[in-house]
Amino acid sequence: MTNTTLTPDPQDFLALEQLLSEEERMVAHTVRQLVNEKIKPNVGEWFENHEFPKEMALEFGKLGMLGMHLEGYGCAGMSAVAYGSACLELEAGDSGARSFVSVQGSLAMFPIWKFGSEEQKQEWLPRMAAGEAIGCFGLTEPDSGSDPSSMRTTARRDGDDWILNGTKMWITNGSIADVAVIWAQTDEGIRGFVVDTRTEGYQARKIEKKLSLRASITAEIVLDNVRLPGSAALPGVVGIKGPLSCLNEARFGILFGAVGAARDCYEAALDYTLQRTQFGKPLAGFQLTQGKLADMLIRVNRAHLLAIHLGKLKDAGNLTPAQISFGKKDNVAQALHVAREARGMLGASGITLEYPVIRHMNNLESVYTYEGTNEVHTLVLGQAVTKIGAFR
Template sequence: MSHTDPMSLPAPDPADPAALDDLLSDEEREVRAAVRAMLDARVEPHIAEWFEAGGIPDIRGLTRELGALGVLGMHLDGYGCAGMTATQYGLACLELEATDSGLRSLVSVQGSLAMFAIWLWGSEQQKQEWLARMAAGEVIGCFGLTEPDAGSDPASMTTRARRDGGDWVIDGRKMWISNAPYADIAIVWAGTDDGIRGFIVPADSPGFSAPEIRHKLSLRASATGELVLDGVRVPASAMLPEARGMKGPLSCLNEARYGIVWGALGAARSSLEAARRYARERVQFGRPIGAFQLTQQKLADMSLEYIKGYLLAVHLGRRKDAGLLRPEQVSIGKLNNVREALEICRTARTILGANGISLEYPVIRHAANLESVLTYEGTVEMHTLVLGQLLTGEQAFR
């Protein structure tokens, strides 16, 4: 075995001190670079303004651009979808959230919730009717599961669907639904005499409305709304035939949570890099603040947590690509990576001082967004109990 003097090797990149890039294939780097290039050109110059204004002005145009890039439902096969690997999808989520969590939410809800529900549980006719147009960004979807009084316990939903001749009639309310205000279709989950079933509900259906939820201080670049269903009538062909019970919506949530495992790292990376650059440029007491031990400790701790989260994401991505990823393992990734990403953003804010609360820098925006990411797709408490049940064999949810 040959021996190489470690000191003769090139110095590590300060932006990638553990050389995590070596874990990726050329194809994975190419996907990442393509997403990054589009975001840098189209979104980065405007995202702080959109966040402050509380929305993306030309959301349909941007969605079509994301469709042309191939990221909508990119990990699904057929029907106009790109058919890329779970790891490639994860890298795209990381880059999207490095720009803004709201943008990653748009892509995640479209591909991992609405499209995935049709792709996995829909009829061939439903797949042919919707998936290619959704992959192109021509049709925007949302996912109606959460209710005002049914969040972490979705099985207690009160939305109901009843048969009326050859149709279904749906009544109920859904809350905190990303994409809802501008969605063309909603995947609505409702209780029936045959258990919980899913329905594809066009937004122009009589009795359907999606009022926007205002006054948010997080995910401001993402439109969030209610779904109001007052006697909404849909044909029998609107029901997802293969989904019965909570397995249907939970399988979709697990898919979306996987994207969050990667996405949260994007917000962390953006904040870490902003803090590292700032520490090199900001001078106090005659020296860059990066020359002081306490600042270096913060940067070192932030970098370590990012490295560990990235290693976990790659590992889960490889398992998913091999067909070996369990929902409990997705919970481990979501619990750890969002929690540590939020701490990285908060610590980065302290390095930037007062500048850390300005939208001139991305840090406070990422921190505010991650407060929502920490809660949606399963709270810290719920994912903690999933892991706790795995470790002990005891279910502690009730």
């Protein structure tokens, strides 16, 4: 017999938490507590001041969040769903927090872990997992975004050394990083290099005047005759498949993270409209408002369900890059819709940093574009179903 006394939780309407293991729930709850205590009370000020405190790296490291889906070298070795759930909770705080963890673990630590030498792994991964060393990922260039194979950064041999020259753009953590994974053209094809940022010729300039991802450090990197020993090259991969495999790791975190931003906007709109009274009753009592809340509720829960499903496919070793594109494309689009709807429902309050929605909305405009634009993911899906490439 059906229990008609059960009432769905407005914050987890489909009871999706029940799909998580005990360890995955623990991860989600632990990260949510960190976000509620350390990020949400301060992120409005960080956003306004265009900063992200470096000391948060140590906070993330204490909880085992950096490279948490990797094994060994101080990494937690947790499931893909656990990692995704952490990304979701982080982005409920701010996209900048999730970007930091995503770049550190999936873009900087992952290529060293996957393609690096034992010496490179031992030198960098334990410190990066602890948050004692910050990493960045140098792929995008001023004239090379969606087509990374056209990059102009070069690495040429000089005896046993490598000489790197070029410019990288829109690099998260670039100006605060201790180590950079730089991708460059060589006579052998595209190769990755582990660069200590103290190396002569490495310069990083913080990009200012952003109106999105302000609680995230973004930089331009200039490589001017940076001399590296032969041991700096990643030995385990040659070609564009190297950086693309890293991007797929990061995109997986994004498709979870976007759900967190959407959920936070939905919850802000729900709380506000329950408390705000007009025409003698709460805004939540009006049909138009309830219609919007119901639509937001469906979008958030549907996106979360998709994320968990893709996470389980990844844990089973069955997730494809095209399926990651499916999740990144649609979940970010759903999150943007929810954020924009929430912004309108809060009226004038929706444009202030007292509430999270305008911050999430602005951040999501960047998330919509980075780690593969919406258009690129559209073409990935088109190629997957037609078997015809439309990129060239």
